[in-house]
Amino acid sequence: MKRHLNLFFPQWQGGGQDRSTYDGALELKELYFKEIKFSEVEVSTKDIRKSDNIIIGYTEIFKQLGRAKESIVQEQPETIFTIGGGCDADVASIAYLNDKMQGDMTVVWFDAHGDINTHETSASKCFYGMPLRTLLGEGEETIVKLASPSLLSSQLIMLGIRDLEEAEKEYITAQSISVFTVKDIEQGADSVIEAVKTKGHESIYIHIDLDVLDFEEFPHVPVPAPAGLKVNTFKELLKKLDKEFKVVGLGLFEYQPSGGQTIELVEDIIKIGVNL
Template structure:
């Protein structure tokens, strides 16, 4: 096993509001799909009394859990990371760490039905999992941004499969001319994946919020949105990326199981993560 490959479990649920479904999702994956695997686990609070502070629900827990993740990365200094979250707010430390380590040679593919591009102020829900990508791009709560290792530019992000954006997110995407790949084009094979190389990047991070999948194939998410990926197209897409790019990070996020059996559907996506090194 390569010492520099860090496998990280971060069952943060507070970013999704007041229920522990996402915590349970991570535990289900751990129990069924990660047997005999060593993962570093970030301890999260299970206290259900979440207080809103600085326009973020559960602020103190989110801040402290981020600080612990930053510490874990400083200690282990990984070259590659496989992260199982939790809510999408778990991405701040891994993505900004790798970006710093690679001196900006990183493109992040944000596979997600949502933009996760709100600021604490613009967020309609005040749930942190609607804000992580904006934070990675350097905007948000100042103390949270201070903990991050670096910030990325909007050129370094490619949205994939987004189809439920809030108004301020649409404005941000337009104003920054962000790459935004629709699933239809990917399904038809109309996307030339060399576009990332053409922008000058060799390394990629794949953020996979499971709500990028179509609810008909996979309804086990908190905010299902129709017209998503089927498993086959998604697996082909990430495998095609693997053939071209150095995958330095990959995550699986936001599993909100409706039943215990649903975890079996994730086997191939988890195995992909175990094999990025």
């Protein structure tokens, strides 16, 4: 029987003092995980201090990522569904599966933002803007070491990005990272499927920051960006990815409380995640 891990990791400090993704994660647990077994990573709920390491909340983030890594290594799963929390809560899961797959894995990253700064290029110094660059082996050295072995830029496809800092644009161009804009996807999601096939890897990891979506259709995110993916377009593409490829990991992030109402899209994502 395949070893699968549902990892509940409500890390919020990557967004600075904003705890809305922690509250959102708790709502996800309450609404959708009553009958689903999961492993939970303990996170601090104390106010975060000014950073002594150029990353806001570094002490808590480093400690919590270490706990997540330990939890995953102890379980030795073949597949992981990670529920956050902020996008940076996905670092340990992706790093573990990249190691397990010996780099034979494409990371499909749905996000309105780049998440590809370092602590030196980031204007905000918030770690939720750094997880991808960390996974690519650049950034604050102790966290980069924790997230090793690093991804190659050729393993990455970025979907729906539209709110980038200049340093991120320059890095993405310099590294020739595969990018699909919202317009690209809306005009034909099959082009994404073909791009993943072209990568030629045995498996894929799907990272979902819900702010990739059209804010008017899905407003439950802390850092919205205009002109996002239509919910139906996203749902169809997610189903195709799940059908066409061996999905070894799925991450769900940046959810804000909806007021206690269940949402069909979230149910669909969770159904795929728990059944990897």
